[in-house]
Amino acid sequence: MIAKVLAPASRRERMTRRPHLDTIAVDTETTSAAGDVTLPIHLSSTYELAGLDTDLSLEDINPGDGEFLYSRLSNPTRHGLEQELAALEGGERAYAFSSGTAAVATAVLSLVEPGDHVVAFDDLYAGTRRMFETLFRDQLGVDVEFVDATDADAVAAAMTPATELVWVETPTNPRIKLCDIDAIAAVAADYDATVGVDNTFASPYFQQPLSLGADLVVHSTTKYLNGHSDAVGGALITDDPEVAERVEFRQQIALGNMLAPFDSYLISRGIKTLGVRMTRHENNAMALAQYLDDHEHVETVHYPGLESHPQHDLAREQMQGFGGVLSFELAGDMADAKQFLEALETVTLAVSLGGVESLAELPAAMTHEPLSPAARDELGISDTLIRLSVGIEDVEDLRADLERGFAALES
Template sequence: MDKNFSLQGFGSASVHAGHHPEPLHAHQTPIYASSTFIFDTAEQGMKRFSGEEPGYIYSRWGNPTMTEAADRIAALETFGLDLEVMGILHASGMAAISTLLFSNLKAGDKVLSHFSLYGGSNEILFKILPELNIEPIIVDLRKLDEVEDVLKKNRDIKLMYLETPANPTIQCVDIEELSKLGKKYNLIVACDNTFATPYLQQPFKYDVDFVVHSTTKFLNGHGTAIGGVLIGRDIEFMKTKATKVHRLLGGNSNGFDAFLLIQGIKTLEIRMDRHCSNAMEVAKYLESHNSIEKVNYSGLTSHPDHKVALKQMRHPGAMLSFELKSGIQGGIDFMNKLKMCVRTVSLGTVDTLLSHPASMTHYSVPKEQRERYGITDGLIRMNVGIENLQDILADLAQAL
């Protein structure tokens, strides 16, 4: 694509943004399956290691396929915004979160976050960071007065970590208002945008410093590759400190997974439109079913964060959860009766996936803590797929 041509649509950017000219004129981005890259001369090698000359050295440090995937996601996160950001592709979402945390925090710092986080994020906050003398502080980030009170009392808080919509209660927090508070108290603000994707929500619009994704999910869309990305607006920091930490932690992606990610991103807009329309109808159906105690979907007016979701999201999304009246045994019976929908963890693929957080993604979170966060024994998490809506509803009906 001519670099002077300005794209007007998100779908076009999903297909073309971030593409770099390929010397052999391949139509599709090639898979660079090489661990190392050669130098024409010893002097060129010296210049590349010193940073004097751009170029690839070693695939743990960077790879053309990986670069294109990262650049495309960065372009989507800032589509329509007058902002330059830089992305670094990782081997997983947790690798991206690790780079974020370890490049920004040191012993004695504190991290402010909220309940109902992805299980892996919760564990790194409570099981890894405290051993490094970095303390997590959890507060209901929907209560802005309480947040400010905590910030006044804890001047060692360095970073505010958001996940919205959150996993698995679909809790939404106000990115704009929290970012304002963060800037008022000189905090770094980061947001996990995995559930929403850049198509539904752009946290950089609200002045956050970093965005992370598990690219395994909706960005890939087909469940074919694990990946993550860290995107930052401080280009110098991303090129130096973040890059150094990323390379030394060793959480790099690879050419093949990056290639699969690029192919998935191309259909992001049309996939998300179908995911979202199906999810809205499924949520309405579940809310009216007498076997269900509660449905967590921010598109429903019954969800406490409905207005926040409408404010910052194009659509409430494809993820929901619901609580069965029959508790843990009812959840087991329901899961076992599914005939088309898939019993598995993860999310973001084109097929409808259901999981039981209490025994799966949040198994390692103590029961008392889980329930305080709204993750009850009977809670079912659902990734609504792009299948025919009637088939999804029919499977749910017979299982319920």
């Protein structure tokens, strides 16, 4: 069991003890004697040893000192990226994975055993929820309980002496709901339970869960950290040594699900522009959210930057920005949503998010289609709910494209 201790500091104090993320994102540790200003790509699978040391163990190999043995264990390019990720999230150790799904699966496999109890947000990404239900609950015998984690009291009511892990996403996909990380961490501390937070939607630029009491953070680095829709990856960052030890064993020894050097390079390259991208994503998203909020064809807009969002105050307190993803519900039915989406030209119809280009999708027919209609209704995912990942294009062009979609509904 991993003990949980919260520092005796206020939420705002913990959040402000941060260096400037714009500088961290650019200040790459290259691990190169040549003095590269960008992270070089190391493709070697194995590394020459200076000599044969019969007393050498894996624990003696320290990538931080430039020591490498085999790329499954550590690779200079991946190690450089992991140092960046740890710095961005304010953690001690980071691990780069082949996907965000791999990062989530490894985190949970590292922390729970059959018979353990897990409290999970009922509004998880559909793939993550299926993983918790099918793999961990049905196959591995983990007692997974889904609750409305927007209410910390609901999390508290679900906790038991057997609870080992609390798992949340904030903001969520696609309804953009928020969890009070600070309050949930306090609840988990009473049970010595570990708190994991999927921080993909906010990115470290707008939210740092470790500073709010979480034990580990995961990302789909495919999204905002990479930012260019050209590399699939995941990350796990922690400031807990025991969590780090467990994750390291499962990733490097048991599962081998690490990120490849070229993808590590691409994500490191993307991180350099994280600050300027996130600022533009947020500015554009806020402008479009306000535009949609007043549109006659739109019933509801979900974006934490709007005062109408039920957790707007929490967003202002917990986050340093409101992010680049919003969702909205059209008046009409799925056929209307299909007509709207297929009329768009600047915004691309595609799954995923967080790239420089704007993407739109219909969760009920795409990312959340595997869920039953009843499950989607329970989560508030209607047939006309459209998720928009707002890119960095000119906002007037984006607004004009949405008008093109609305015009198609009137034709």
